[in-house]
Amino acid sequence: MSPGSEPTLPRVIVVDDEQDLRDMVADYLTRNGFAVRTAGGSAALDRALATEEADLILLDVNMPDEDGFSIARRLAGTSNAAIIMLTAADDVVDRIVGLEVGADDYLSKPFDLRELKARARAVLRRSRRAVQPVNGGSGQATPNGMSHVPFGKALIDLDARCLVQPDGTRETLTAMEFDLIDVFLQNPHRILTRNRLLDLAHRRDNDPFDRSIDVRVTRIRKKIEADPSKPQTIKTVRGAGYIFTPGKDRA
Structure with missing residues (x-):
């Protein structure tokens, strides 16, 4: 940011077919430092994204034209925006499907606006999805001083927060996927x-x-195992959890 320039507000699109809810969320987030647009469904969202990209999309699951899961799948290949799914209260199936299609977080309706704000800020802090050149960025340090770290058959680009496959293809990670990999x-x-x-x-x-x-x-x-059905990098320890074993699946 150049000296004297105004800080850029996080760009959020609230997608929900309930206008009262859209307006309430938009008003609250606007008053709390977000640049907010709204969309009543998939067509309006597509028009909004064609005009300007978003940093975060709050996406309702149950909408009449195209549901949130379908929208999230489409966005995975076309948008760098993080996604928080708004699901029915206590609907575990919605949560699982939302995670499977690449959502960064989920929030059950009805929700507290203060919690929504906290979740939004947390996702935005974690999410640095813009693809950068392999040698670009600030060179985020790791214990071995590398910004590209082997992980299974791939490399983790810590600056761009994405995977680099053996053929050079770069693959987006959700913010929560990246955080989990970082813990391992x-x-x-x-x-x-x-x-x-x-x-x-x-x-x-x-x-x-x-x-x-x-x-x-x-x-x-x-994304990272040579044979996901027989994982060698992230192994399951029955009855205990998971263990990361470095040096596996790489030539």
Whole structure:
């Protein structure tokens, strides 16, 4: 940011077919330092993104034209925006599917606006999705001083927060996937329980939905294991949790 320039506000799009809810959330977030637009469905969201990209999309699951899961799948290949899914209260299936399609977080309706604000800020802090040149960025330090770290068959680009596959293809990670990988990198050869992973990777207290870790590990394995059905990098320790074993799956 150049001297004297105004700080850039986080760009948020609230997508929900309930206008009263959209307006309430937009008004609250605007008053708390976000640049907010709204959309009543997928067509309006597509028009908004065509005009200007977003940093974060608050995406309702149940909408009449195209549901939030379908929208999230489409956005995975076209947008760098982080996603928080707004799900029905206590609907575990919605949460699982939301995680599987690449959402960064989820929030059950009805929700407290203060919690929404906190979740939004947390996701935005974690999410640095813009793809940078391989040698660009600030060179985020790791214990070995590298900004590109081997992880299974791939490399983790810590500056761009993405995967670099053996053929050079760069693959986006959600903010929560990156956080989980970072925890494994910092704890090699150590068994980590689901609850411990939730504490370290998601910074969330008393979340009973610990199976979200299983969903996220499965997604990561598909991206970094030579054979995801026989994982060698992130192994399951039956009855205990997971363990990261460096040096596996690489030529």
